Amino acid sequence: MQRKVILKKKSRPDPGQGLPETSVLVATCAGGMEQLLVREVESLGFSGRVQGAGAVEIGGSLGDAHLLCRSLRTASRLLVPLESFQVGSYDDLYRRMRSVPWERVLPPSATFAITASTRSEVLGDHRYLAMRLKDAILDRQREVFQGTRSSVDRKNPDVPVVIFVDSRGHGAVSLDAAGSPLHERGYRREAGEAPLRETVAAAMLLEAGDPAVVIDPFCGSGTIAIEAALLSAELPPQGPSRSFAMERWPGVVPPAPSLRSSAVVGPPRIFAADLDDSLVETARRNARRAGMEPRISFSSGDVRQTLPEMISRARDVLRGLPRERSRQEAEIAVVTNPPYGERLNPADLALLYSDMGKLLRQHLQGCSVWILCSEPKLIRRTGLNILGRTPLYNGGIACELYRFRIRPGEGRPGKHSRGRPPRS
Numbered sequence: 001m002q003r004k005v006i007l008k009k010k011s012r013p014d015p016g017q018g019l020p021e022t023s024v025l026v027a028t029c030a031g032g033m034e035q036l037l038v039r040e041v042e043s044l045g046f047s048g049r050v051q052g053a054g055a056v057e058i059g060g061s062l063g064d065a066h067l068l069c070r071s072l073r074t075a076s077r078l079l080v081p082l083e084s085f086q087v088g089s090y091d092d093l094y095r096r097m098r099s100v101p102w103e104r105v106l107p108p109s110a111t112f113a114i115t116a117s118t119r120s121e122v123l124g125d126h127r128y129l130a131m132r133l134k135d136a137i138l139d140r141q142r143e144v145f146q147g148t149r150s151s152v153d154r155k156n157p158d159v160p161v162v163i164f165v166d167s168r169g170h171g172a173v174s175l176d177a178a179g180s181p182l183h184e185r186g187y188r189r190e191a192g193e194a195p196l197r198e199t200v201a202a203a204m205l206l207e208a209g210d211p212a213v214v215i216d217p218f219c220g221s222g223t224i225a226i227e228a229a230l231l232s233a234e235l236p237p238q239g240p241s242r243s244f245a246m247e248r249w250p251g252v253v254p255p256a257p258s259l260r261s262s263a264v265v266g267p268p269r270i271f272a273a274d275l276d277d278s279l280v281e282t283a284r285r286n287a288r289r290a291g292m293e294p295r296i297s298f299s300s301g302d303v304r305q306t307l308p309e310m311i312s313r314a315r316d317v318l319r320g321l322p323r324e325r326s327r328q329e330a331e332i333a334v335v336t337n338p339p340y341g342e343r344l345n346p347a348d349l350a351l352l353y354s355d356m357g358k359l360l361r362q363h364l365q366g367c368s369v370w371i372l373c374s375e376p377k378l379i380r381r382t383g384l385n386i387l388g389r390t391p392l393y394n395g396g397i398a399c400e401l402y403r404f405r406i407r408p409g410e411g412r413p414g415k416h417s418r419g420r421p422p423r424s
Contacts, residue, residue, distance in 0.1 A: 019105055019251055020082070025058040025065060026051060026174065027075040032391040033203050037074045040206070044071055062246075065177040066255055069244050071236045073202035073227070075182050079162055079174035080246075087171055090123060090132045097136035097173070103144045105175065106137065107250060111153035115176070118165040133163055133173070158248040179245030186242055187290035190282045191221040196337050200372070200394045201227040202237065204335050204401055207390060208370050211333035212269060212321055213314040217307045217356075218338045219272035219298070222283025228270045228335070229292035239290070268297040269317055273306035304355055307334075311363045332367040334360065337394075340375045350381050357382030360406055369404040376400075 027048075029037045034050045041048030044067070047059035054076075060068065062080060069078050083100050087093045106112055116130035123129055134152070141149040150159075160176035183199040201223045205214070214228040230237055240257045247254040274280050280300040287293040297313070299306055314332045338356065339349065360369055361384070372392065373379050379386070379402050388403040 026079040028077045030393045033074045069178045078177040084172045108148040110158040112159040113157035114161045119167040120165045177246040213332045216272045225272035229295040270296045271310040273299045334369045337372040353378045353381035374399045
């Protein structure tokens with residue numbers, strides 16, 4: 001019996017299908033943090049690999065995105081890939097993007113915005129790139145939804161769309177699961193000049209390991225101290241009040257909010273100080289908003305007085321800790337981002353770094369020091385022996401995180417480290 005072949009008219013896409021399944025997510029980060037981010041991803045039970053500069057591929061589904069947004073300390077964004085493609089012109093891009101089933105992602109009632117970046121010479125105008133993608137999305141919506149379309153909301157879109165085209169014309173379109181950047185934790189509503197980004201502070205602390213006590217003698221608005229407190233409390237960087245864009249996506253059910261505990265056992269193990277009294281008060285208020293104020297001891301004054309005082313108090317804390325802790329867990333770490341040219345003239349800066357090195361050699365023997373700086377000449381003024389350095393970008397400024405360990409008798413006054421320091 002001959003089988004009858006029935007040709008069906010191609011149906012319109014079903015707007016209620018929800019987001020397509022994915023087994024890969026992509027976390028972005030500042031340059032130099034890729035391996036740290038991979039370690040973070042793996043500590044949460046996921047697989048991770050460096051995809052390229054500033055990007056880590058994560059083995060995870062859309063259902064994992066909320067946990068990752070809440071928990072990753074060094075990630076800038078978490079992207080849900082939609083489409084990858086090879087394009088040679090803006091019209092080619094439009095045709096490819098018009099064929100994407102945007103109705104599964106973006107109902108007309110939802111708002112969207114597009115962030116575009118490109119390294120392509122052919123598609124080198126990121127604004128026109130975003131415009132052609134917007135045209136494709138809206139034309140697709142008009143076709144599927146009988147003329148209705150979404151509105152653009154650049155400040156707080158329901159569906160943030162990200163497009164990137166590399167130098168070879170390979171492009172990728174993704175959704176930003178968080179919406180606003182993940183370094184915006186919510187606690188730092190006040191800051192001084194050129195504040196340290198929260199993700200960079202977290203990277204510095206993760207490099208330092210898990211010391212029992214953290215000291216920041218140049219605390220500014222308190223970012224390092226607050227990130228250290230969150231780490232010591234084993235709390236995620238994003239508080240329970242932080243919402244993410246993905247919670248407004250079709251078919252996504254956000255998990256129940258979790259309670260954030262700030263219970264403290266014993267005296268504070270994080271010490272922070274700054275010369276500027278008003279900045280210290282700003283840092284205190286930021287710590288209060290994060291629920292971390294009881295975990296941090298703030299003080300104000302010149303580093304030549306505050307640093308020895310904080311080290312003395314830190315040693316008192318160490319004496320009260322259980323003796324079975326490991327060496328790293330039973331030590332003090334200075335983790336700091338001193339000024340390097342913004343507010344002081346070169347002569348004052350050179351003297352500041354020289355005096356800081358003398359203080360550390362005198363008072364912090366047997367402990368570690370981590371200094372973020374963009375000026376190698378200033379680091380050499382400390383007279384400390386450099387054990388390693390890690391490139392990190394802080395808001396577009398190329399810096400390095402220098403690692404030291406103060407050994408008994410190290411660095412007699414006037415003796416500076418020589419030679420090329422190793423990279424870590």
